[in-house]
Amino acid sequence: MVRALQKLAHRKASTYELHGPLFFGSVRKFHGLFDPKNDTDDVVVEFQHSKVWDHSGIEAIDTLAERYTKAGKSLHLRHLSADCRALLKKAGSLIEVNVIEDPRYRVADDALS
16 A cells, blocks of 8 residues: 655655555555645655556546645656656646656666676
């Protein structure tokens, strides 16, 4: 099940660090994690320890974006895996969120062996 390890409210952004998969079985809990009314104007959802597994997860993100838009706030997604970004792109107009561009991480190879 998806859960938020912590919600960090900084001066200008609230950050939710998700853990676990976002799929049809975790959508209800996912929606219960967020507080658009009381969050800062910019909200970051950290997906480093989470992954979108299916179309229900994409719809959940879209619904969350609508909630924040209605509250006059911006939603940002960070550290989405490449396949998650592809799912969001494939969804086209379904998703109306600002996806923060992530750095490209490289794995060091063992050059000394």
